């Protein structure tokens with residue numbers, strides 16, 4: 001179903017949009033089966049393993065992960081290793097919605113899974129995605145597709161409405177790229193945030209400049225989200241993709257125009273991550 005005028009205006013004003021039933025029940029089951037298999041496999045490893053295009057590990061483990069209590073927290077570029085994740089990246093209702101918001105021409109930028117197992121300490125500090133992946137313009141969006149039911153207690157995404165229209169904040173502090181905004185700004189902005197919750201199969205489309213983070217999972221249920229980033233086809237990357245893959249730049253809606261569109265902004269070049277995921281960059285903050 002096409003978006004209504006009010007949904008389009010909500011996205012433009014708030015910087016995010018919830019899409020119910022963004023994938024079919026069959027697609028959802030396919031994602032869940034593959035993710036469950038990866039969790040089972042992770043039991044045999046003590047440290048991050050697998051490899052993505054730049055040589056970093058594909059599968060990242062939470063500190064405290066063990067054979068009996070597996071805590072797989074990140075899978076980078078899952079479409080490279082799963083037909084189910086590849087098919088959903090190429091076709092889902094959130095992508096249709098995005099074609100209306102930014103379209104008609106869209107390309108794939110990168111993908112990952114963030115998982116918070118019950119009891120996992122992982123939290124995501126407040127940040128803006130665009131500073132990790134500046135493009136010639138900011139028609140980029142992060143789509144989070146829920147593999148589990150997400151509620152207020154299992155570490156839902158928190159977004160500050162309207163923040164995509166505000167400044168791009170500094171993510172370097174005392175010479176360290178922390179991948180997070182200053183604590184004082186978080187304290188000021190976090191109380192305004194809304195949480196994105198819903199049953200498995202829901203998706204949240206978030207503008208790349210929106211300020212967001214997420215808390216620890218305080219519940220007994222896991223919170224697994226498949227995060228796919230898309231860009232307008234004429235948004236050209238200014239630096240290397242921090243989650244490179246064989247699908248990078250693939251046209252997922254419309255056509256390749258070969259054009260470059262630019263907008264004006266000013267930001268510090270981010271640091272390319274050394275570790276498996278940006279969680280390790282964020283951990284440096286405050287140490």
Ligand SMILES: O=C(O)CCC(=O)C(=O)O
Nearest residue numbers: 114124129156157214227
């Ligand atoms: O997993 C989450 O809750 C947030 C993910 C996120 O902020 C990101 O990947 O940019």
